[in-house]
Amino acid sequence: MQRQKILVLYTANSALDSPVIGWSVYDGTGQTRPMAGDQDEPPYRTGVDALKDGWRLIQAAQLLPHGRGEEFDLAYLKYEFFFEQLVEVQP
Amino acid sequence: MTHLPLLNAQQMAQFVARGFLRLDGVVPEALNAQFLQEMGEIAPPVPGRGLMRTYGEMLAKAGVPEVAAGIPLDQAYEDGSALAKLVQLPVVAGAIRSLVGEDPIFDHHFLHVTFPPAYHEASGGENVSQHTHQDSTIDPRTAFDVQIMYYPHAVTREMGGTRFVPGTHLRRVSEVALGRYQNIRGQQHMVCEAGTLLFIHSGIWHGGGVNLSDRTRTMFKIRINPNPRSSRTQVRQFDVSTLVPQNQQRPIFYVKGPLPPSVEQTLMTPEPWFEQDTGRLEFLNRIRLWRYLTDDPTYDADYWLTRVENLAEV
Numbered sequence: 001m002q003r004q005k006i007l008v009l010y011t012a013n014s015a016l017d018s019p020v021i022g023w024s025v026y027d028g029t030g031q032t033r034p035m036a037g038d039q040d041e042p043p044y045r046t047g048v049d050a051l052k053d054g055w056r057l058i059q060a061a062q063l064l065p066h067g068r069g070e071e072f073d074l075a076y077l078k079y080e081f082f083f084e085q086l087v088e089v090q091p
Numbered sequence: 092m093t094h095l096p097l098l099n100a101q102q103m104a105q106f107v108a109r110g111f112l113r114l115d116g117v118v119p120e121a122l123n124a125q126f127l128q129e130m131g132e133i134a135p136p137v138p139g140r141g142l143m144r145t146y147g148e149m150l151a152k153a154g155v156p157e158v159a160a161g162i163p164l165d166q167a168y169e170d171g172s173a174l175a176k177l178v179q180l181p182v183v184a185g186a187i188r189s190l191v192g193e194d195p196i197f198d199h200h201f202l203h204v205t206f207p208p209a210y211h212e213a214s215g216g217e218n219v220s221q222h223t224h225q226d227s228t229i230d231p232r233t234a235f236d237v238q239i240m241y242y243p244h245a246v247t248r249e250m251g252g253t254r255f256v257p258g259t260h261l262r263r264v265s266e267v268a269l270g271r272y273q274n275i276r277g278q279q280h281m282v283c284e285a286g287t288l289l290f291i292h293s294g295i296w297h298g299g300g301v302n303l304s305d306r307t308r309t310m311f312k313i314r315i316n317p318n319p320r321s322s323r324t325q326v327r328q329f330d331v332s333t334l335v336p337q338n339q340q341r342p343i344f345y346v347k348g349p350l351p352p353s354v355e356q357t358l359m360t361p362e363p364w365f366e367q368d369t370g371r372l373e374f375l376n377r378i379r380l381w382r383y384l385t386d387d388p389t390y391d392a393d394y395w396l397t398r399v400e401n402l403a404e405v
Contacts, residue, residue: 008271010272010275011366012365012366012367013366013367013368018367020276021275021276021363021364021365021366022272022274022275022276022364023273023274024271024272024273024274025273033217033219034273035219035220035273035301036219036220036221036222036223036254036270036272036273036274036298037220037223037251037254037273037274037278037280037298037300037301038220038273038274038301039273039274040274040278042274042276072372072375072376073263074261074262074263074369074372074373074376075262075263075264076262076264076268076269077269077272077275077366078366078368078369079366
């Protein structure tokens with residue numbers, strides 16, 4: 001039986017080899033309980049380092065044009081990459 | 092005239108750039124003790140008893156008044172109470188005046204208590220940190236509210252502490268829509284001595300840390316607004332005599348060494364989490380906030396706004 005672990009990395013620009021500036025982990029195996037504020041240093045230096053460690057990229061944020069009049073507005077982190085690992089668990 | 096200890100230009104620039112002002116151990120011990128005494132005892136954990144029930148009973152018993160939103164701050168607390176004394180401390184009143192101006196308005200307050208594992212085990216709930224969020228709702232103003240976070244007892248890292256991300260206050264987000272972000276480079280945790288205050292811009296991203304110690308953690312928050320009926324609102328309310336006239340822009344990009352400390356240097360200092368492109372937009376937004384607070388629509392730092400405001404084609 002397999003369960004999914006999810007790693008979300010936020011990087012400094014749209015390149016997967018740019019530095020990680022934010023991160024989250026969600027563990028579908030239930031073996032760990034990651035939560036907000038639990039780690040002050042990123043688990044990987046870049047997104048490519050996560051690939052090298054076996055994480056599979058499953059989604060990347062799109063690059064969208066800036067709407068006229070909204071060019072300077074800032075909201076959410078822009079460069080978001082979702083990775084997964086499938087982990088065997090005992091039924 | 093005021094004799095309050097107002098914030099100087101450098102402190103204001105730090106607040107504009109990073110969204111917080113931390114004052115460690117400024118509340119006298121006697122006042123911390125009075126506050127905790129007025130808050131009352133927190134009931135011990137009882138097996139099977141929901142934590143929300145314990146919390147609700149604690150709020151009902153605590154010596155915190157119910158206060159109508161929108162009244163003057165100086166009418167919110169009964170004279171002689173710990174909270175009245177807190178907002179009247181010169182260091183607090185001076186910071187309030189500097190950040191939100193004269194006759195500020197009380198918005199709301201809340202007694203935040205974070206419970207240790209024994210309470211969660213007794214109630215059957217999960218002991219987790221609070222999702223990162225921005226308080227209230229989407230706020231498109233340049234004007235801002237200030238939240239005072241008061242730590243009446245020492246906070247250790249094990250107790251969690253308020254987590255916040257310096258420099259996030261100028262982003263327009265919708266409350267806990269950003270709850271997906273667990274960790275952001277440069278995040279800070281409020282580990283502090285008793286009597287510490289954290290003044291935050293209302294937009295800063297923050298959340299309560301998980302308490303893994305063996306005692307409850309208490310923090311009291313007061314949100315205050317600038318008064319729109321005041322003649323000067325929050326503009327030029329800090330010690331403007333400390334502003335250094337800006338005769339010309341600094342050299343940019345090609346510089347042969349570190350530049351001396353200045354308001355510009357503070358406003359142009361990035362946070363560890365800044366994205367490489369939007370970090371520059373953060374600079375622009377800081378400059379705009381500085382223009383507002385100094386009432387100087389021509390102010391610029393490192394040419395960022397001058398360049399995009401040059402309408403040569405017109």
